[in-house]
Amino acid sequence: MKAIEMIDLTKYYGKHQAVSDLTFSVEEGEVYGFIGPNGAGKSTTIRTLLNFIYPTNGSAKIFGKDIITESKEIKQEVGYLPSEVHYYENMKVKELLNYSASFYRKPTAKKRIQELSERLELDLNKRFEDLSFGNRKKVGIVQTLLHEPRILIMDEPTGGLDPLMQHTFFDLLLEEKKKGVTIFFSSHILSEVQKMCDRVAIIKEGRLIANDTIENLTKNQFKTVTILLEEGQKVDLGLDGIIQQEQIGHTLNILFRGDIHKLIHALSQESYRDVVIEEPSLDEIFMHFYETEPNGGTDK
CATH class of the missing domain: 3.30.70 (Alpha-Beta Plaits)
Incomplete structure (x- = not known):
């Protein structure tokens, strides 16, 4: 089954074309890199896939489900990590994560929160407003993984993490890959993509200009x-x-x-x-x- 399938996906903001005629697919269990500099259309593509914004033209599916009409079902199977993590500032980390877990039908979510927080050295008792950028990203990583999703969609996932924590993060991704989880991640740090990905797409000014295996x-x-x-x-x-x-x-x-x-x-x-x-x-x-x-x- 295709984990992600896009056909002529296009998004305009007014007269500005953000992405145009994107047609490609991601296989289930694949680690797929989506690369390009800032402004190339990576985040717009991800937000469209997650139904945060509507496409102007074209269509896309995640695990065979339409991103617009079946968005609610899709969100149960997706873990999303944005490039910048924003939550309720006055809540404690454990309150935020427990609140997030309540949206999913996963009885193991609370145990998973504890395990991931220990791996990432995240203090669950701190208020979100008191966290550094790196620790906010850790909260986002835990929130992304706590419900054991079938697919991870990540936008610049290592921003804010120190080198040791980046190593721990990639260990977590490799563990997810071994479970058969599909990983789609956008990055402009090409060494990350080369280390992790099976295939990579290169996007330029909203258009796909290359799509092949890292090896090729x-x-x-x-x-x-x-x-x-x-x-x-x-x-x-x-x-x-x-x-x-x-x-x-x-x-x-x-x-x-x-x-x-x-x-x-x-x-x-x-x-x-x-x-x-x-x-x-x-x-x-x-x-x-x-x-x-x-x-x-x-x-x-």
């Missing part, structure tokens, strides 16, 4: 080539597939997309001190798409 994006299509040159040496491989090339001092850096055998043959025709061919990081792939790809993309 980083291994099968691109290579980074670092050539250490002799003093005063210039190298021009004259090869189709070179999409970025920059020489700094004695070092020539190339981002290549294409047939690796042709690349190796071209390199064999040149002399140089050393060469290293590596798989690029997701950051490098992202920057390539953002700098060179036209708007628009298709589901894979």
